[in-house]
Amino acid sequence: MAIVKRLVEMMNGRIGIDSQPGEGTEVHVVLPFKLQVDTSQTKTTATQKEGGQNLRILLAEDEPTHALSIRKLLAEAGHHVTHAEDGRQVLDLLAAQDFDVILMDVQMPVLNGVNATKEIRQSTSLGNKKDIPIFALTAYAMIGDREKFLDAGMDDYISKPVRMKDLVKALERVVSVKKA
Template sequence: MTGRVEDNPAAGDGAAGRAEPRLRVLLAEDNKVSALVCDRLLTRLGHRVFSVENGLEALELLSRREVDAVLLDVQMPGMDGLECVRRLRRGEAGERAAGLPVIALTAHAQLGDRERLLDAGMDEYLTKPIDFEKLEATLRRVAAAGG
């Protein structure tokens, strides 16, 4: 693996005051600033974060580590989010991973983008810059559904 895979074990020890992380979240984001911001938001919410830089690294991590949800940037080098979610849904990272909730992260907010992403296999859609309350509400739905 050429990118970074960061396990943030301190999640849940922060301002939210949770003793244990609520969700194990895979964050696939190639932009270092966006990844840092998203990691901090997730950590603030008490989640445990695993970070990779592209779709191929996401599939590799998912094949060997259990997570509860995936935040997947749509545009990444190598394998983008659309190809990654297609391969994920086909079971290329294992049977359990094929059914994971996948949340698209994108700067695209054009008419039809949401439908295109959901049709590709995404479960949710968040636009950048990430809104803290929308991220929290989306992850709350994932957790309630058994994430």
Template sequence: MNDGRQLRILLAEDSGDNVLIIRLYLKNYPYVIDVAENGEEAVRFFGENEYDLVLMDIQMPGMDGYEATERIRAMEAERGLGRTPIIAVTAHASEEIRRRVLDCGGDAYITKPVPKARLLEAIQSVVSA
């Protein structure tokens, strides 16, 4: 997976249990994970650091994942940056959610609870694209 290159991942997730699960899933891979507990923090972290990938929870208190994704895309455009892959993570699977994720600038989405194999597959699909 990703040829052993270290990936810097921004995980926007307000559930401590979900953060723990994702960290456990990814602990044996060359990934550095920063955790933002809400959308505002995710946007701030993105503005202060460079990431190879964002895992964005959709339902967070305050600024949700849709708005945070839109703000990240606007920041990239303002700064002339390339597009960082954003994978939305949601408890809801529907065509409407998929469209909203894509419309706000997300690249893919996966549903909770996230199986390890599906998470790894999603990460690989966007970072190798």
């Protein structure tokens, strides 16, 4: 651990340890890396900003590191992002605010993404909001997983780790539907 701590500090990072007797130990490492963006992503981002196609995105993600990186990518692309940590918060936020799309993690505490999507689609109180595009964000990549999420009412599937080009393609579909 001493070597790891020194390496992390040399990279201007932080390391933390949470230990619970009888349950285990978690080691958290935070390193300040700059994301490298290729030119195709830069062109898309510039087009989105100039074209006024900034979306109001509800990001449902319980893992803080994933949420931070996705929020940062979306904000740099000019989108407005609201973060929910579980499916129950998604339902509450959707009832109170308007969004263009939901990026829904599948595995979350309190209410998972699949069940939250089913509640949205079956809602009698959300009006037209129940038809909002919902994209599954998940590390599940087994045969049949995509179909399972689509059958639950999700409109698309984006695998983790999220790549900006996949996210941009999905969001472009939302923009094209909004224009029509």
